[in-house]
Amino acid sequence: MSLALQTFSTVKDASAALQAAGARYLGGGTLVVRAANEGDVSLSSLVRVTDPSLSRIAVSGGKARLGASVTMAAVARHPELNALSPAARAVGGPAIRNMATVGGNLFAPAPYGDFTVALLALDAIVVTEDGEMPIETFLTGRNASRAVVTAVAFPLPAAESFRFRKVSRVKPKGVSVLSIAALLQRTSDGVVTSARIAFGCMADRPMRAKAAEKALLGCKLTSKEIAPALAAAGAGTSPITDPIASAWYRAEVLPVHLGRLLVG
């Protein structure tokens, strides 16, 4: 293996180096070094940035900003990020969580990227050195993007309004069959007034469940009232097939797990 690693102290300098063919950004290494180990010959150089601000977590005024190099372990143990802790803990085992970064997770192909599913439900803003954009826009264009992600920012959800579930066959750690995150605002008597739901593994990258979101409006979270949302859950999905589960299986169990997330 011959991979040249270039280390920069600023994102700006790294960006210039990333324009070269075969150059990839190195975060925690759990995706890129893995690709190199697997024999990905499109990789010829790795670029990393040591700027400590990329590892900073800032929580204030009900908002959180996570630097791109913040690890899953750092999110999981941060006392003010309890709402995100289940999603951060859903990634890998302890060693992977000490390495895998928030920025890297944004690029993880299905079946990986469970943390990004949570960020998508939270309508996070992705900050790159070129500017900011909604996470949905970012995910659509991520394959063509050459801009370095520096942070994600999102309003911290109230504990009862945010739910996350990862379904895997091996406990406590296993690759996703699917993952679901939901941000639900409800009136005092439990009627859903806004819903934002994201799925992992139901496409090649995290996706919104817009039909289910719409069907939930005006409902209480009872098995009867959520039935139309469950029926609509599969709309627009094209689940992946991998050694963990077939597309057929993922489509079959999606409404079951969405129901458990909403009612359970």
Place this chain on the structure above:
Amino acid sequence: MAKVPVQFTLNGSEKAEFVESGTTLLNALRDKIGDTSPKGGCHQGTCGACSVIIDGELRLSCLTLAETCGGANIKTTAGLAEGGVLHPLQRAFLDGFATQCGFCTPGMIMAAKVLLDRTPNPSREDVVEALSGNVCRCTGYEPIIQAVLSAARANSQNVA
């Protein structure tokens, strides 16, 4: 390909080597420095056999580039025994038949060491969670979980 210098502390002693740029820490440890206790299993971050402790945190040496470890304090299973006396975890693994082929053992022991360093009296759930990134294809895990719990008990008796 130009070689690059890497310098770190391995099990308490200073190491300096020239490696090819892009060399993983696993390959640097095994092929250059001669510490073959971390094992190369999947090279994909799935099996945990290459687990080492870098600056107090469990990491996968197969996904870590050696060049990024400059100045780091690295611990491997090879450095656990002192003066020919096995570490309590090693002793517990032996006594409890927690090794069979032995390939996963150094990674398991590193993962368990990080746990016991922070949580001297772990619950069974703590142990299962701590070992959740390490795959064993021989033992069925139960003897490994019991060995870690037994090492924790032995440690607390020594302290008491």
